[in-house]
Amino acid sequence: MELERTELTDLLALMENGHSPFEKAIRAMKVSVCEAFKKSGALAPVTFLPGTRTLEPNPEVAEAFPNSIAASKNIILSASGAMTEKVSGKRVAVLFSGGPAAGGHNVLVGLKEILGPTNTLMGVKAGPKGLMKGELFEITDDHVKGIINTGGFDFLGTDRTKIEKPDDIDKVRNVCREQNIDAIVIIGGDDSNTNAALLAEKLFCDVKEDGSGVQVIGVPKTIDGDLQIGDDLPISFGFDTATKIYAEKVGNLLRDTASSLKYWHFVRLMGRSASHVTLEVALQTHPTITLISEEVRDRNTTLSEIVDIIALTAIERAKNGLNYGVVLVPEGLIEFIPGFTTMIDDLNDKMTQFKDDLGGKSVREQLLFIYSKLTQDHGELLESLPEAIKFMLMSDRDQHGNLQVSKIETEAMLSHEVKLRIKELDGNVKFEYLNHFFGYEARCGASTLFDSSYTYNLGATAGSLILDGRTGYMASLRDLDKGAKPLGIPIASLLDIEMRKGKPAKVIEKALVKLDSPAFLYLKSRRKLWAEKDLSSSPGPAQFWGPTSRQMPKTVALNRKYNSLDFKFDADE
């Protein structure tokens, strides 16, 4: 049988390769541009002046970043009007680093447009590794037309390489010299911005033959939302798109439980260590139970206590005829359970140390053997875990013999244990569960209007910082509710010393959920009611037109004490 060609089949063939009706329509949408960039109607870069806020760097870090700290004096820069001098001839390289997030393409668009036709924007293929290899190409106006407002990082690609070793930095130095690059924009999360700070310091001067350096500017990306700095960086980009996608699905599951009346859904949400994603999704949907890792750590809640909380809630609801519910589990939960990570480290060490003894043994025998080798606390914790999780901990290891905590299916472990616990507590209570992990499907969602506008203006800010001659800064915007203001945050001043893989490292500290933040307190004030009654809401799929298309994340609006959820990048809108 052959396909008969029709008007419709011809139409469908035209929709391939990024030309769905939706993709075509969003490319044609205008983004909101901050007042600061609208010099007499046309788009123009801004200059920066030291603002009123100063960061306090860690003294040890300050010593390691002498150039950057001397230049910034740890002061956050504020946009101070249109640039009067016309800067031209700059060659700027831009790259994505780390996991993708919606809005990355609009950073490039904002950058390209603010640099204008007299400067050159070069795209780096496939992330930091591509930079070291010198895989650059010129980004044209036609490219911009193709990528504007679309999600994903697919225009350039990305990877997770860190440019840390002197050799790596030399490679970058050579590429900049050979390809005559004046500035690099790194679009990435906390680690990538840490990397940007290091590169800025190392390339501060003496890269080119005339003794000049290469400027390095960071742009804050991560769906996890763990890169935020109070009012000066209300949120990283990509968080809004990802949480809107997760919240839609969780809202749907909440409606599903209340329709089919028989399942508890355990949903693990991507977001690494911090629980920002889970908190945002909870505020959007009002699930039955929301676990927040930071609270678990603060209260020293054990795994059995968590299981008990869920089991007792399920029993209480069953008494009221509600044999269903939704439990949100942050991806990083397990790391926050008291003693868990140190136990895992201990286990990793001992499994390597006693490799030969463990060989040939069954998992059960391995467990019996290993208990006594761990410290007493760790042995007891391991022993107290559910059978399934013990097996998982003994087996799922990477090639270096390490266990990836993020791969532990916490939601499956919890639901399994809750079922057993309910059977113990009250044999008559019906409890059926389904497990979910919502993750990868949200990193490259269609960039929401919030993320599209935010990133366009972040790109314009990054471009302005470059044209203004700055290096070692992260582009940011504040006051997202009333016409956003461009900022430059000195990255080195943000670094702190943290243990990474057993060694002290100078890194940007991950922003965790603060237990005294309005967003968390809001959850705390409502969650008892949400557990008792069905008060769920469905935020629906992210809208790009119509009355609900201009909402920012609830956690951002609450924590920044804005008066409404409406974002406003262009004060005139």
Place this chain on the structure above:
Amino acid sequence: MELERTELTDLLALMENGHSPFEKAIRAMKVSVCEAFKKSGALAPVTFLPGTRTLEPNPEVAEAFPNSIAASKNIILSASGAMTEKVSGKRVAVLFSGGPAAGGHNVLVGLKEILGPTNTLMGVKAGPKGLMKGELFEITDDHVKGIINTGGFDFLGTDRTKIEKPDDIDKVRNVCREQNIDAIVIIGGDDSNTNAALLAEKLFCDVKEDGSGVQVIGVPKTIDGDLQIGDDLPISFGFDTATKIYAEKVGNLLRDTASSLKYWHFVRLMGRSASHVTLEVALQTHPTITLISEEVRDRNTTLSEIVDIIALTAIERAKNGLNYGVVLVPEGLIEFIPGFTTMIDDLNDKMTQFKDDLGGKSVREQLLFIYSKLTQDHGELLESLPEAIKFMLMSDRDQHGNLQVSKIETEAMLSHEVKLRIKELDGNVKFEYLNHFFGYEARCGASTLFDSSYTYNLGATAGSLILDGRTGYMASLRDLDKGAKPLGIPIASLLDIEMRKGKPAKVIEKALVKLDSPAFLYLKSRRKLWAEKDLSSSPGPAQFWGPTSRQMPKTVALNRKYNSLDFKFDADE
């Protein structure tokens, strides 16, 4: 710490319990009403006349449904103008049956509005079981304002009970007598409509004291899309919403693979036996590889051949530097692999028969024991399966000792096997994979504009069939592209004899993907290109406003030979 009450916290509290900005906005949206129901501007029921199309019933079925067949003469009814007689005083009960699907609430809204204030609509709580228990309440105009355009079945709830045994039918008869019910509307899938046919036949007359019967009308629901009857029932409701949700996520994953450049995603999609959902999602997104169960069966493709197809594609792509892709796997795939289901039946039987011999043995020993007990073909098939799947088949059983085929994680099995196969074929090819199951999160999505309009008009059609005195019909609409036409399809005439749980049963045959249908042929004509190059598109999240909000499923438009994807229920729009 206490939450400080602000303007925003007050606003957020008002968004609970189904009052998100989105939910509020969609409730205020107008639905499109078919010309047929718009008598001089006001909404009015239609009468029906026999149309030109006659179904051919199975003679054995015809014998079992004498009342229904005599009344319908197997002819599909067509709307034939506004009802002139004013029918009042009817008491109609409506219920959801089976898994939830978006749009169910608007069936109630259409029903309620077409019945008008002189008739009564009663809602049945929690599905068929609720009907047998007589758990009914009156649906008011206020209820309608709350549920209009919202997704889910949560207003009534649902369950999967079948009303089949004489005792069950007696219960329904009693409830109808006691609560003075004149008609029942059953909103459900193929099995629920089969059930509606049975009830219609059994309650045809002699239910009430005056000798009258109770009318029974079905409404075609299922996200699986396996309830369709050519032009006369282009699709069941809920399919559009579910596939738009899945397609968004698959589109996002396709962008993600092209961004992070390192993963193959194996995505199993809900949809029971038929591959309609997978086919629709494929046409929306253009994934690297799409498996269609019906084709697998038609070609007698074995599991190893499927693994080979994927492995060879991955190797070919790797040669072109594309170490990533997305594979769509229909939920029902495994049932269509030659000999698989009969092998499972055989295995179930033998495991019960040799229960005592198997006790105390390890899974590996059990396998060795059981091979020889199966027929030679079945033994060989079982032996040829991947290790992991063999273990799954031996262990995951319900309390009756049966294995639920739908619970087999086919995507995990395939990805695992593909990795092994690639290692065999070419050790240098990098192949990393992630597995997904997209299912429950789409059954109760916000009803798309297509599903909202479709269901409103299906409800109005069902109500009209009742006021017109009909029973044993399923409400339907045809010509969804040019002002839809209401129909009544005689359900008994659709039934056929199928083996269910080892016994012949009279059921509506599930509509499978036809290999000569334009939708399948379209996939077939493009998929080679999609496997070689990245031609994916992101349909984006379902839109409720703006230029892309009025699209119907591509499979429906192709198979019905419509000229565009735009749906049109109201010819005047």
